[in-house]
Amino acid sequence: MSSPDTNTMSIIVTKGSLDWAYPPFILGTTAAAMGLEVTMFFTFYGLNLLMKDLSLQVSSLGNPAMKMPMMGMHMGMPNIVSAIPGVDAAASKMMKNLMKKKGIAPIEDLRELAVEADVRMIACQMTMDMFEYGTEDMIEPLEIGGAATYIEVATQSHINLFI
Amino acid sequence: MADQVLDAKGLNCPLPILKAKKALKSLEGGQTLEIQSTDPGSVADFAAFCRTTGNELVEQSDTDGVWTYLIKKAG
Numbered sequence: 001m002s003s004p005d006t007n008t009m010s011i012i013v014t015k016g017s018l019d020w021a022y023p024p025f026i027l028g029t030t031a032a033a034m035g036l037e038v039t040m041f042f043t044f045y046g047l048n049l050l051m052k053d054l055s056l057q058v059s060s061l062g063n064p065a066m067k068m069p070m071m072g073m074h075m076g077m078p079n080i081v082s083a084i085p086g087v088d089a090a091a092s093k094m095m096k097n098l099m100k101k102k103g104i105a106p107i108e109d110l111r112e113l114a115v116e117a118d119v120r121m122i123a124c125q126m127t128m129d130m131f132e133y134g135t136e137d138m139i140e141p142l143e144i145g146g147a148a149t150y151i152e153v154a155t156q157s158h159i160n161l162f163i
Numbered sequence: 164m165a166d167q168v169l170d171a172k173g174l175n176c177p178l179p180i181l182k183a184k185k186a187l188k189s190l191e192g193g194q195t196l197e198i199q200s201t202d203p204g205s206v207a208d209f210a211a212f213c214r215t216t217g218n219e220l221v222e223q224s225d226t227d228g229v230w231t232y233l234i235k236k237a238g
Contacts, residue, residue, distance in 0.1 A: 026177050029177060030177040030181065033180055033181050033184035034184075034212060035216050103173045103175040104175045104176075104178075105175075105177075105178050
């Protein structure tokens, strides 16, 4: 087994909501900009981030730490309100507006930068099957692999993150 | 005078770094890039970026909420 190269990083991406899309793509693109070879392995809801058409949403349901700046204070959302149809869509729109105002890149842009920076992207075969996703709906270039594919990458990576 | 100037004002993490990296790509070793940023996090981030990549942070200044960095591309 080869020893890890200090200039390599892998990230397992398991979540596909608007908020959780940021950590893997921010760290992946930044690591690539700092000269690291980066591999991202998308599994379960993370597969959602590989779709050509992204319609990412955030949910305040069961997320008591989500407090948006509103009317001069920070407001959370009780679960009973979050459960009302349309509330998640409104909260997502509000978060996207906030991001735009603060100069935060849309996920589409960060993802494109990751592709440009030759970040290796692997989609998990098993969860692709389970959710009946096809590569035709996903961005290119994309590799398909399983646990062993990831483990091989991990054994050769200095930094391995699970997000 | 820097060989190239990058206006990253109004952009938030990690965009100033990503755009700086792109701009540095087009420069030769020894040439300089000036970056203007309004992101307070850029102070720590450009220092870390330079330490890791070997590019030299020649100088930095701060005027009216705009941080200016001069980076010399590693040769």
